[in-house]
Amino acid sequence: KTIEPLVTTPYPTWEKLKEQALSCQRCQLCYNTQKTVFGEGNTQAPLMLVGEQPGDQEDIEGRPFVGPAGKVLTQAIKHAGFERENIYLTNAVKHFKFKQIPNRRLHVTPNDEEIHACSLWLEAEKALIQPKVVLMLGGSAAKALLKRPVSVLKERSNPFTLSPEIIGLITVHPSYLLRMEDNKDRKREAYFKFVEDIKQAYQLAV
């Protein structure tokens, strides 16, 4: 399937952008999913958080970060001292990529082509929201914005210039914390390091 060139750019408003994104067919992922999961939150926010892609629950509800990883993120945002309603939350890819197994849809990491196809929406969100800081949660988000593979554990926690007006910061994806082996102390330490990254992003933004 060929990727259609962008018809309307720049989008006049965030609402218009969302409306267009909801019927996106720029890659194959739209054909097997229930919903397009667009970004949500405060469209005037100085901080934008970018995840990878919706999960099973997000695909059902049509909202980002409402499943297990989203709950960890929402709690971490609270621990960092603010609320998710204060910021703008989105994903690099707006459709759930999965492998169907009996009784379950298993997350599959989006490939470069899917990330590239969907970066049109992400870049337009960034242009409309004009955040001061973009916090990338995990490798797919970082790859989508930096256009190169990123080693999250090497590059996390160090603010950098994403564009002349925007500070970039990379941290782990909350699902990394969920997947960690069952060592309570290490999990707790990793969780609070994640909270520190969110706090740093927020402090740079406000």
Ligand code: URA
């Ligand atoms: N993981 C993500 O990266 N985004 C979501 O919206 C949910 C889970």
